[in-house]
Amino acid sequence: MEIAAALGRVGLPAPLAELARREWDAIVVGGGHNGLTAAAYLARAGKRVLVLERREQLGGACTLEQPFDDERFLVSPCAYVVGLLDPLVVGELDLERHGYRVFPADPNLWCPLGDGRSLAQFIDFGQTAERMRRDGFTESDIRGLAAYEELFARARALLRAGPGGDTWVGSSPPRERIEEILGDPELISLVFDEPIAETIERYVSNEAIARALWGQGVIGTYAGPRDPGTASVKLMHHQGDLQGLGSVWGYVEGGMGRASFALAEAAREAGAVLASGVPVARIMPGEGVETESGDIFRAATVVSNADPKRTLALVDDERIPRPFAERVGAWMTRSPVIKLNAALSRLPAFDADSDGLAHRAMVSVAGSVDEGQRAFETCREGGIDIGFAEIYFQSAYDPSVAPPGAQTMSVFAQYCPMDLDAEAWEARRSDAATAIFDRIAERAPDVRDCVTDYEVLGPPDVEQRIGLTGGQIFQGDALPEQMWDRRLDYRSPIPGLYLCGAATHPGGSVIALNGRNAAFAVLDDLDA
Numbered sequence: 199m200e201i202a203a204a205l206g207r208v209g210l211p212a213p214l215a216e217l218a219r220r221e222w223d224a225i226v227v228g229g230g231h232n233g234l235t236a237a238a239y240l241a242r243a244g245k246r247v248l249v250l251e252r253r254e255q256l257g258g259a260c261t262l263e264q265p266f267d268d269e270r271f272l273v274s275p276c277a278y279v280v281g282l283l284d285p286l287v288v289g290e291l292d293l294e295r296h297g298y299r300v301f302p303a304d305p306n307l308w309c310p311l312g313d314g315r316s317l318a319q320f321i322d323f324g325q326t327a328e329r330m331r332r333d334g335f336t337e338s339d340i341r342g343l344a345a346y347e348e349l350f351a352r353a354r355a356l357l358r359a360g361p362g363g364d365t366w367v368g369s370s371p372p373r374e375r376i377e378e379i380l381g382d383p384e385l386i387s388l389v390f391d392e393p394i395a396e397t398i399e400r401y402v403s404n405e406a407i408a409r410a411l412w413g414q415g416v417i418g419t420y421a422g423p424r425d426p427g428t429a430s431v432k433l434m435h436h437q438g439d440l441q442g443l444g445s446v447w448g449y450v451e452g453g454m455g456r457a458s459f460a461l462a463e464a465a466r467e468a469g470a471v472l473a474s475g476v477p478v479a480r481i482m483p484g485e486g487v488e489t490e491s492g493d494i495f496r497a498a499t500v501v502s503n504a505d506p507k508r509t510l511a512l513v514d515d516e517r518i519p520r521p522f523a524e525r526v527g528a529w530m531t532r533s534p535v536i537k538l539n540a541a542l543s544r545l546p547a548f549d550a551d552s553d554g555l556a557h558r559a560m561v562s563v564a565g566s567v568d569e570g571q572r573a574f575e576t577c578r579e580g581g582i583d584i585g586f587a588e589i590y591f592q593s594a595y596d597p598s599v600a601p602p603g604a605q606t607m608s609v610f611a612q613y614c615p616m617d618l619d620a621e622a623w624e625a626r627r628s629d630a631a632t633a634i635f636d637r638i639a640e641r642a643p644d645v646r647d648c649v650t651d652y653e654v655l656g657p658p659d660v661e662q663r664i665g666l667t668g669g670q671i672f673q674g675d676a677l678p679e680q681m682w683d684r685r686l687d688y689r690s691p692i693p694g695l696y697l698c699g700a701a702t703h704p705g706g707s708v709i710a711l712n713g714r715n716a717a718f719a720v721l722d723d724l725d726a
Contacts, residue, residue, distance in 0.1 A: 230258025672706020
């Protein structure tokens with residue numbers, strides 16, 4: 199696994215001038231996981247494909263970095279767990295042969311509730327119910343949680359394997375067709391309208407359980423749990439099938455970036471040429487691209503893995519149809535997310551973790567639903583308020599990402615103001631770290647004692663480092679007004695330019711179907 203061993207730093211396979219002299223059928227701009235997926239499928243179809251990545255390493259937001267003085271700590275800066283990487287892509291590209299292996303997290307979610315109890319959601323709901331009984335939850339509580347999860351499972355089954363087939367493969371059906379497929383007003387509301395708080399409160403009367411659940415409806419989203427459309431965010435993140443276990447999450451062996459590196463290995467094996475450290479300065483649809491070095495690479499097809507705003511910034515204005523320019527200009531890329539990655543000397547002790555489950559799960563530390571809504575309002579007014587934090591301990595499953603005896607901790611936290619420039623964020627970075635550690639310490643009082651080093655990434659950092667406008671990890675808001683057929687299409691209205699990133703259907707997270715769908719659109723058009 200040569201690419202993984204180099205942490206995605208593939209460099210140049212040949213001098214730029216030599217690569218520029220070659221004939222290419224397609225050039226992929228950006229070596230994130232979707233760009234690598236598109237390249238793999240195009241190369242498998244016999245096309246001459248070149249991937250140009252501006253950073254020194256492949257993977258985009260799903261890569262591996264060494265941010266601490268001790269380089270034995272391996273951290274993915276933004277993408278922490280896998281659950282949506284589609285089985286179709288895993289199988290067709292034979293990713294397991296290319297080094298992709300996963301530890302399913304079980305329990306999948308664990309939440310300390312502030313009253314000495316915790317909620318552990320196991321892959322097997324029978325285990326969840328058994329533990330809830332042990333902790334004094336009522337049968338009504340258990341039935342309510344089961345019905346709540348079953349609601350999302352029904353929607354997933356209809357949308358991924360219902361009468362319309364898999365609605366994530368290919369272009370999105372229009373809303374009218376999705377409503378026909380769902381055939382149930384409650385499910386339709388879940389997909390298009392409902393606040394996550396409303397969904398929870400319809401099924402769950404126990405406030406402590408609600409505390410554990412609402413964060414799943416706002417992940418990566420500039421909204422609070424009582425805002426319309428947030429139920430659809432939970433649904434988007436629960437339409438995967440990890441190793442046949444259904445909608446669960448897990449850790450990629452060696453770190454999340456190994457998923458991207460496996461895709462890169464598959465692309466290279468198929469014949470794609472991968473180059474890193476090559477920033478593209480201009481996209482010339484129908485002709486190719488020009489790099490910052492001044493080299494011109496010719497190809498009739500350009501596939502951009504960059505977000506739509508960054509993509510159009512690389513295209514001459516006169517080549518862009520005005521309606522498309524206006525649509526991309528209005529595309530919402532708001533991020534309230536702070537990422538914190540830490541090196542630990544040991545794992546922290548959570549006060550409600552009587553049976554040692556916390557570090558085996560994704561840990562959700564959150565206030566009440568109303569506290570979460572207030573945290574978002576504070577954010578909207580310019581403040582930092584950590585209403586919700588999801589915490590991941592990759593090293594509890596996979597010691598390869600840390601030195602012997604040490605541990606890793608990654609945190610996905612909200613809320614942070616979206617409109618901070620780099621200077622304003624730098625002035626508040628320390629405040630953000632303090633707020634995150636304070637929130638965790640409410641349930642794990644010794645967390646600061648465990649930390650030997652850490653980094654904090656706000657939206658300006660993610661934008662500068664990864665290249666995502668606004669630091670939006672999904673390349674655009676994932677609320678209903680920008681999902682399904684309102685997501686951008688793979689075929690741009692500019693002949694010769696295609697999009698394959700998370701701004702396309704089915705959306706953000708490490709899915710890879712976006713790249714596959716884009717590649718098939720290219721191949722269909724070439725065949726036509």
